[in-house]
Amino acid sequence: MNRRPIFTLLSIVALAACDSKSAQLTGDSTATIVASRPSADTSDYPGWARDAVIYEVNVRQYTPQGTFTAFEAHLPRLQKLGIDILWLMPVQPIGVKGRKGTLGSYYSIRDYTAINPEFGNEDDFRQLVDSAHALGMKVILDWVANHTSHDHEWITAHPDFHERRKDGTVLNARDNEGRETDWTDVAELNYSNPAMRKAMIGEMRWWLDTMGIDGFRCDVAGGVPTDFWVEARKELRTSRPDLFMLAEAESPGIHAGFDMTYGWELHHLLNDISQGKQPASALGSYFAKQDSAYGPGAFRMYFTSNHDENSWNGTEFERMGANNVPSYVIAATAENSMPLLYSGQEVGLNKRLRFFDKDTIDWKGKSLEPFYSSIFALKHLQPALANGAWGAPQVTLTVNDPGKVFAFTRTKGENTVLVATNFSDAAVTVQYEGLLTPGDYTDWFSKTSVKLAAAGALEIPANGYRVLVR
Numbered sequence: 001m002n003r004r005p006i007f008t009l010l011s012i013v014a015l016a017a018c019d020s021k022s023a024q025l026t027g028d029s030t031a032t033i034v035a036s037r038p039s040a041d042t043s044d045y046p047g048w049a050r051d052a053v054i055y056e057v058n059v060r061q062y063t064p065q066g067t068f069t070a071f072e073a074h075l076p077r078l079q080k081l082g083i084d085i086l087w088l089m090p091v092q093p094i095g096v097k098g099r100k101g102t103l104g105s106y107y108s109i110r111d112y113t114a115i116n117p118e119f120g121n122e123d124d125f126r127q128l129v130d131s132a133h134a135l136g137m138k139v140i141l142d143w144v145a146n147h148t149s150h151d152h153e154w155i156t157a158h159p160d161f162h163e164r165r166k167d168g169t170v171l172n173a174r175d176n177e178g179r180e181t182d183w184t185d186v187a188e189l190n191y192s193n194p195a196m197r198k199a200m201i202g203e204m205r206w207w208l209d210t211m212g213i214d215g216f217r218c219d220v221a222g223g224v225p226t227d228f229w230v231e232a233r234k235e236l237r238t239s240r241p242d243l244f245m246l247a248e249a250e251s252p253g254i255h256a257g258f259d260m261t262y263g264w265e266l267h268h269l270l271n272d273i274s275q276g277k278q279p280a281s282a283l284g285s286y287f288a289k290q291d292s293a294y295g296p297g298a299f300r301m302y303f304t305s306n307h308d309e310n311s312w313n314g315t316e317f318e319r320m321g322a323n324n325v326p327s328y329v330i331a332a333t334a335e336n337s338m339p340l341l342y343s344g345q346e347v348g349l350n351k352r353l354r355f356f357d358k359d360t361i362d363w364k365g366k367s368l369e370p371f372y373s374s375i376f377a378l379k380h381l382q383p384a385l386a387n388g389a390w391g392a393p394q395v396t397l398t399v400n401d402p403g404k405v406f407a408f409t410r411t412k413g414e415n416t417v418l419v420a421t422n423f424s425d426a427a428v429t430v431q432y433e434g435l436l437t438p439g440d441y442t443d444w445f446s447k448t449s450v451k452l453a454a455a456g457a458l459e460i461p462a463n464g465y466r467v468l469v470r
Helices: 012-024 030-034 068-072 074-083 122-134 194-211 226-236 252-258 264-274 282-294 306-314 316-333 369-381
Strands: 052-056 085-088 138-143 215-218 246-248 260-262 301-302 339-342 393-395 406-413 417-420 428-433 439-441 451-452 455-460 465-469
Touching: 012 194, 012 439, 030 417, 052 316, 068 122, 074 369, 122 138, 122 194, 122 215, 138 246, 194 226, 226 252, 246 417, 252 282, 264 282, 264 301, 282 393, 282 406, 306 316, 306 339, 316 369, 316 417, 339 369, 406 428, 417 428, 455 465
Parallel strands: 052 085, 052 339, 085 138, 138 215, 215 246, 246 260, 260 301, 301 339
Antiparallel strands: 393 406, 406 417, 417 465, 428 455, 439 451, 439 465
8 A cells, every 4th residue: 555665664573573563452362373374284275276376456557447347358368368366456435535646545445345436336346356257267355454544434433443542533544563654544443442343344245245256455464453364264254265365464473364475575685686785595595484484385475566566666677677587487486476467567567657646557568478478377387386385395406606596496296397597687507406306307488308417507598597397
């Protein structure tokens, strides 16, 4: 949401502290919850998420019309691209009080169970969901549980649903360290109120029962007590047993209520490596830490762009330059990863979209669809790359140029995928060792045959990658 310039700078430690603070406020123990969710048991995850790829839809900026109906025309193209899950940014009416820009923030919700008339109506939304389902795609909705707009009906109808200052006025939303912000368009909700919690779950259920969506991406999930998410997930699964929940948060404990969390730390690390601020070998340390903190089954969402990064911190081309390509290869193939693609990335969107005003995506950019469709096909067809515990562990290869090159393998049964990335501006012939399954491989992108020994040499193009499959 529009708080991202602050949020994206927070570390896992800060978010974990936020979860812990939330638990203390509600009398819940996040420490007790932590071990209950990330595990190798895949029975608790929707089967349809096994090898899924997720796509974030910015309806406002997607077409000149900015409507559900206009976006619906793109569904066959997205299916062909290899998209499995459509994540729709918030589609509800936007608050007027304290509004930012001409159109306001998507994340300033005025009415949870209504449609922003700028996008269409309820019938248009149902038609979009039905059309996506007919093409085999799932739909999840961005859900803003941390706050509402300052003119949401709960402000007056239920005064105790929001946090208030000593003088009785409603608090602006808090940041992830619990401090009130100057975000004038959003008001902090009061999660110590059981009635508000019940009402929130009811509003979420309406979208499952009435609109037929398949789950939620939950905004500022770490600002809401973890025990609420556990309760909500349990209640909502009575309506949708295969419910999928994505948290905009990065802490192991919050997996108690979610299937997937953000990989912000990896994103920032890839930015740094792309800019030469850290060596590529830092990726090995990162993935080792993830294995220890999250366990083998927790889905992580990895990406090179999203609505916050694009609007506030720049496009992937600004942040990563030519290294945006090897960065995405890692994001799409790493252990436990479900890769995200943001609206317009498939045509090399190279502008920061305005957040509070109309700013239509230019679809005439250079098509990158062949690259993305190929990497998504790799994801779908190689069992070793399946999401979470369905996939295979990741083994880092030892290379002679760890400052610029990162390589790993994932093996499941007879299937092995070797990923080698080069973050330098020159082609390299890298010496590697540690390949556990030598033999005959196929270069996924060139379709040429390659014979690999347990140790040997591999040529990798500048700012590029090699993906070999067995």
